[in-house]
Amino acid sequence: MTTVPAAPAVPRRAIVTALVLVVGGLAVIFDSTIMSIALKTLSIDLGVPVSTIQWVTTAYLLALGVAIPVVGWAQARVGGKRLWMIALTIFLIASILCSLAWDAPSLIAFRVLQGIGGGLMMPLMATLAIQQVPGGVGLGRLMAMVSLPAALGPILGPTIGGLILSFADWRWLFWVNVPFCVAGLLLAWRFIPADAPRGKPVLDWVGLVLVSPALVGILYGLSNVSQDGGFARPDVWIPVAVGLVLMTAFVVTQVRRPNGALVDVGLxxxxxxxxxxxxxxxxxxxxxxxxxxxxxxxxxxxxxxxxxxxxxxxxxxxxxxxxxxxxxxxxxxxxxxxxxxxxxxxxxxxxxxxxxxxxxxxxxxxxxxxxxxxxxxxxxxxxxxxxxxxxxxxxxxxxxxxxxxxxxxxxxxxxxxxxxxxxxxxxxxxxxxxxxxxxxxxxxxxxxxxxxxxxxxxxxxxxxxxxxxxxxxxxxxxxx
Structure with a gap:
């Protein structure tokens, strides 16, 4: 009888790191899934049309995309543990500010700050855990732990959001993040292994100037597709086309300078x-x-x-x-x-x-x-x-x-x-x-x-x- 070969054991330090990262990561996942059912309520309570309040999610998405490419440089500059705690602190402060927003523009602005914190955290979750395993031992089970928030979010996020909107003010949607952020910071300080910065790498400003508007253009254009006109809308195809051109230029510049690239696309x-x-x-x-x-x-x-x-x-x-x-x-x-x-x-x-x-x-x-x-x-x-x-x-x-x-x-x-x-x-x-x-x-x-x-x-x-x-x-x- 054919048997499935036994999988190698996962190092304890990787398991502990992954579980600590999950606590902070839950705040980001819950926030995004909770907001998916809150737009109509926010539109009514803040007295703005849905087309305006939609920017609560669009602005967050754009900020998320802009922050992700700098994670590699930032980790090398300040260290992974410190960067995780900085990002989690940004997300915590932004969540509190969102709960205190006085109108739609202020809420959208604070959501941008939230997106920056979330954008730094999401790729860093996988990075910090995987760097604890030698040669990729037990990657499957480790990834199952790291990505646990992505599984819990669809279960608990919309349900928690629906209950809050049914019995409390919308501002409590953002206070839900606070306990996870505080617990995540304390656990990260105590259990995530410290890693020293790797010198003072120079930020690839050319790459950043190209990739940031490229991602904004593509993501913004695609976010407008659901409106009348679809892909034929000027606010869809123009930003997407510009974004694709800039993204192509970004890839070319990164290939030409592999040692100092913002993102090593040679991988x-x-x-x-x-x-x-x-x-x-x-x-x-x-x-x-x-x-x-x-x-x-x-x-x-x-x-x-x-x-x-x-x-x-x-x-x-x-x-x-x-x-x-x-x-x-x-x-x-x-x-x-x-x-x-x-x-x-x-x-x-x-x-x-x-x-x-x-x-x-x-x-x-x-x-x-x-x-x-x-x-x-x-x-x-x-x-x-x-x-x-x-x-x-x-x-x-x-x-x-x-x-x-x-x-x-x-x-x-x-x-x-x-x-x-x-x-x-x-x-x-x-x-x-x-x-x-x-x-x-x-x-x-x-x-x-x-x-x-x-x-x-x-x-x-x-x-x-x-x-x-x-x-x-x-x-x-x-x-x-």
């Missing part, structure tokens, strides 16, 4: 980094695009309120949570390719029922399907995020973390924009509930198409797990 020559980035782009499109469709489906087609829609999505988060440990163990023992393909197959198969559903489809059946879909989501993200760091040196890890985070961010923006246009075109002129439901069918089939393409790209992922280096120090087994 894309590695099969593991390139294939992981490609799959993360497509998974971002599939995952975030469907995250746009599902709440709208439950509210528009099923007639639920925001809290009801959020509760309907809880099984998907539970499924993602259930598959994490299993996906991590199999990634370490049999390799990323087969785990990722299996995850995408499950996720795609569990999306098809929504492409065949209508307003009368049994809701318990849909919740069961979402549980299975979430299981596939969790199984996908662990191997794909882990494989990018196989065989990397200590100083290469921050750059790989930046590259993968940006590709996932851009993929999510692209998938959301494309599915928004598909949904708009499919429901244009719809006069009955059946017509609207039919429009969602088209959009869900498009989401299934993203998944099918991603399965094909997954075959480029490395098939074998990371080898255990002979020099690896003794490690303790992962706790149950």
């Amino acid at each position: 894309l020559r590695r099969r593991s980094v390139a294939s992981s980035s490609a799959v993360l782009f497509l998974s971002g499109a599939s995952l975030y695009g469907a995250m746009l469709l599902l709440p709208l489906y439950f509210q528009i087609v099923r007639g639920l309120d925001p809290l009801g829609a959020a509760l309907m999505l809880v099984p998907q988060g539970v499924g993602a949570l259930l598959s994490r440990t299993l996906a991590g163990r199999f990634t370490d023992s049999i390799g990323a390719r087969f785990v990722a393909i299996a995850g995408f197959v499950i996720m795609g198969a569990a999306t098809i029922p929504f492409a065949m559903a209508d307003g009368a489809t049994n809701q318990w059946w849909l919740m069961a399907v979402l549980l299975v879909r979430g299981f596939g989501m969790g199984a996908v993200m662990i191997p794909v995020m882990s494989v990018a760091f196989l065989g990397l040196e200590h100083d290469e890890v921050p750059h790989a973390s930046i590259i993968t985070r940006l590709t996932q961010q851009l993929g999510g923006a692209f998938g959301t924009a494309l599915l928004a246009v598909v949904l708009e075109l499919a429901t244009d002129g719809a006069t009955t509930a059946a017509d609207v439901a039919a429009g969602f069918v088209v959009a869900f089939w498009t989401a299934v198409g993203f998944t099918v393409v991603a399965i094909g790209v997954c075959f480029a992922l490395p098939a074998r797990p990371a080898p255990v280096p002979a020099s690896a120090p003794p490690a303790v087994a992962e706790p149950a």
Whole structure:
């Protein structure tokens, strides 16, 4: 009988670091998922149209994208532990300021500050944990721990947000972050290993001047696609086109100066980094695009309120949570390719029922399907995020973390924009509930198409797990 090879143990210091990072990371994930259902309430309470209050999320997203590329330089300049605590402090202060906002412009401005803190934290979470393991030992299970906030966010974030909006003022949406930030700072100070700055590296100002407006242009343009006109809108194609030109120029400059580059894009020559980035782009499109469709489906087609829609999505988060440990163990023992393909197959198969559903489809059946879909989501993200760091040196890890985070961010923006246009075109002129439901069918089939393409790209992922280096120090087994 064929048995699955045993996965190597994860070092204790890596486990402790990952768990400490999770505490602070929960603040960022909860904040983004809570805000997803708060826009209508904010629009009413602050007396501004939804088109204005939408900038509460758009400005945060843009600031997030601008902050991510400087993480590698900043870590080398001040050290990873210190940078994590600085970023978490920025996020804490910004959260308190958001709760004290007196109008929409002040709230948007404070959200920009929040986005800067969050943008520094997200790639740093993976970097600090992975740098604690020798030669990538136990990357799958380690990534399952580091990305735990991403699984808990969809379960608890919208539900907590709905409860707060039902029984308290919207300002409490931001006070939820404070306990996580304070606890995260105390634990980081006590348990994250200190790492000294690596000299005084010079900031690549040319790269920063190119990549910052490039990301702003692409993300801003894609955020406007959901409005009338879609991709034909001038405020869509012009900033996206300018952003793509600047991004091309950025890549060229980075290739020409590998030693002082803001982001070492030369890592894309590695099969593991390139294939992981490609799959993360497509998974971002599939995952975030469907995250746009599902709440709208439950509210528009099923007639639920925001809290009801959020509760309907809880099984998907539970499924993602259930598959994490299993996906991590199999990634370490049999390799990323087969785990990722299996995850995408499950996720795609569990999306098809929504492409065949209508307003009368049994809701318990849909919740069961979402549980299975979430299981596939969790199984996908662990191997794909882990494989990018196989065989990397200590100083290469921050750059790989930046590259993968940006590709996932851009993929999510692209998938959301494309599915928004598909949904708009499919429901244009719809006069009955059946017509609207039919429009969602088209959009869900498009989401299934993203998944099918991603399965094909997954075959480029490395098939074998990371080898255990002979020099690896003794490690303790992962706790149950």
